[in-house]
Amino acid sequence: MIDLTEANTNLVKEIFGDDLDKIGDIRKCYNCATCISGCPAAEGDPPLLIRRLVRKVLLGLEDDLLDDETPWSCVSCNCCEEMCPMGVHPFEVGLAIRRWQCSQDETYLPPSLPEVWEIGHTQSVHKQGTLRASLGLADAPPSVCVTPGAIAGFRKMLKETDVIRDNSYMFKEEEE
Amino acid sequence: MKYGLFLGCNMPTIRPDAERGIRLTLEKLGVDLVEVQGYACCPGYGTFPASDEVASLAVSGRNLAIAEAAGVDIAVQCGSCYSVMRHANHSFHNEEKLKKTNALLQLDDKQYSGHVKVKHLIDLLYNEIGTEKISNSIEHNLEGIKAVVQYPCHTLWPEDVMGFDDARNPHKLGDLGRALGADVPSYSREFQCCGGAGGFAARNKPQAVQFAKRKFDAMVDEVQPDVVVVSCITCLMWMNNVQMEFGEDWSPIPVLDYNQLLALCMGFDPKEVISVADTPKVPVDLRFKLAEKITKAAVA
Ligand code: SF4
Numbered sequence A: 001m002i003d004l005t006e007a008n009t010n011l012v013k014e015i016f017g018d019d020l021d022k023i024g025d026i027r028k029c030y031n032c033a034t035c036i037s038g039c040p041a042a043e044g045d046p047p048l049l050i051r052r053l054v055r056k057v058l059l060g061l062e063d064d065l066l067d068d069e070t071p072w073s074c075v076s077c078n079c080c081e082e083m084c085p086m087g088v089h090p091f092e093v094g095l096a097i098r099r100w101q102c103s104q105d106e107t108y109l110p111p112s113l114p115e116v117w118e119i120g121h122t123q124s125v126h127k128q129g130t131l132r133a134s135l136g137l138a139d140a141p142p143s144v145c146v147t148p149g150a151i152a153g154f155r156k157m158l159k160e161t162d163v164i165r166d167n168s169y170m171f172k173e174e175e176e
Numbered sequence B: 001m002k003y004g005l006f007l008g009c010n011m012p013t014i015r016p017d018a019e020r021g022i023r024l025t026l027e028k029l030g031v032d033l034v035e036v037q038g039y040a041c042c043p044g045y046g047t048f049p050a051s052d053e054v055a056s057l058a059v060s061g062r063n064l065a066i067a068e069a070a071g072v073d074i075a076v077q078c079g080s081c082y083s084v085m086r087h088a089n090h091s092f093h094n095e096e097k098l099k100k101t102n103a104l105l106q107l108d109d110k111q112y113s114g115h116v117k118v119k120h121l122i123d124l125l126y127n128e129i130g131t132e133k134i135s136n137s138i139e140h141n142l143e144g145i146k147a148v149v150q151y152p153c154h155t156l157w158p159e160d161v162m163g164f165d166d167a168r169n170p171h172k173l174g175d176l177g178r179a180l181g182a183d184v185p186s187y188s189r190e191f192q193c194c195g196g197a198g199g200f201a202a203r204n205k206p207q208a209v210q211f212a213k214r215k216f217d218a219m220v221d222e223v224q225p226d227v228v229v230v231s232c233i234t235c236l237m238w239m240n241n242v243q244m245e246f247g248e249d250w251s252p253i254p255v256l257d258y259n260q261l262l263a264l265c266m267g268f269d270p271k272e273v274i275s276v277a278d279t280p281k282v283p284v285d286l287r288f289k290l291a292e293k294i295t296k297a298a299v300a
């Protein structure tokens, strides 16, 4: 039984804002499961089921949705985007739910964010010099982290974004 | 023909042999590769796109602004980079989003018009360079070699934002394989994605391995390929490594990026273009055996 007395009737707006271009009109989702039929993550345990997430949003089941980690197993193949017959953007729905979860609970923030802040990448692109040289490549790709002065400008820009400002303790500015 | 080569994070770090293959082959085909100097993460879907849309568009916009200032469009192999930056460009059709992004870019002395094209290597190879020129560029052909191709999911869907091939029935990577003389048969799970990207494999390893195994089982039962040809760094890493999880009875099939295969056909040194294993378990010698077979064949 679902208790709707606790429902957040404004949840759609809190998660998606007015960005109908990007998300589509999720009220048109009729639970057909086309978005699931080609979805690898629908085979996960627990499965990622976009149609179920859409129901949770429409019913305003805020607490339930906040605890639901399945959007994080998406492979971003965008197969569901291609297939939805109702003009909903299922992949964007999942992505927007992830952003909303991050804004509600900082433990959702991807651990890769501080890495990108620090060196501009999710991998240590500047630390494979020996291997790269052995193949005839430059020691490092032309990254922000090896271009003089570039990382400072990169961070200056990022510092003005909500996710960095609101969680500034995670994003340190060491001396260059 | 001039392009900014966008390398992303994984390829230059984990599989630089693929990077080497891409650089050597494109240059030989007359593409002038310009460095996207100062680039950062695209940013990957699991980073800013999943936490802050404004930041995500700023980081993508910054990469595109660098290419624009250098006067080039972008060429990219990584499916995720391609998808993220194509989606970003699509978002920039919205004036408000472009304006907001430029306000942030200004802090880094950059600006972006929204007009840089992001091209996947399959698109570049097939539609710009063409199969005929590729066929004429090789010293060894793949006659007698059976290849299956892995279409990178991120380059197919959604077609209105990503498309350069038929999204429901793609053929261009297969045709590129045929241009090298390979037999490229279809099989039932050809268009199933590899399942290696994002959180699925990280959070649901056993299910992700099963998902990939079904695909590999289908290719072995139906066509018994000598090589799996990909054109995405995630497909390359995952389809290599996941085979090590299939158990003792599994005979691994070498997996190569298309440009690595092309490099072998062009006669480049296998040590430079196919030699890196990102996990010690992957049998690289299988790749070298394949390379030996290829380099023995002259162009017919
Ligand atoms: S395919 Fe579209 S309409 Fe069908 S369940 Fe998924 S989101 Fe809803």
Ligand code: SF4
Residues within 6 Å of the ligand: A035, A038, A039, A040, A041, A042, A048, A050, A073, A074, A075, A076, A077, A078, A079, A080, A081, A090, A091, A094
């Ligand atoms: S984009 Fe995500 S939700 Fe959509 S089909 Fe792919 S894995 Fe599933």
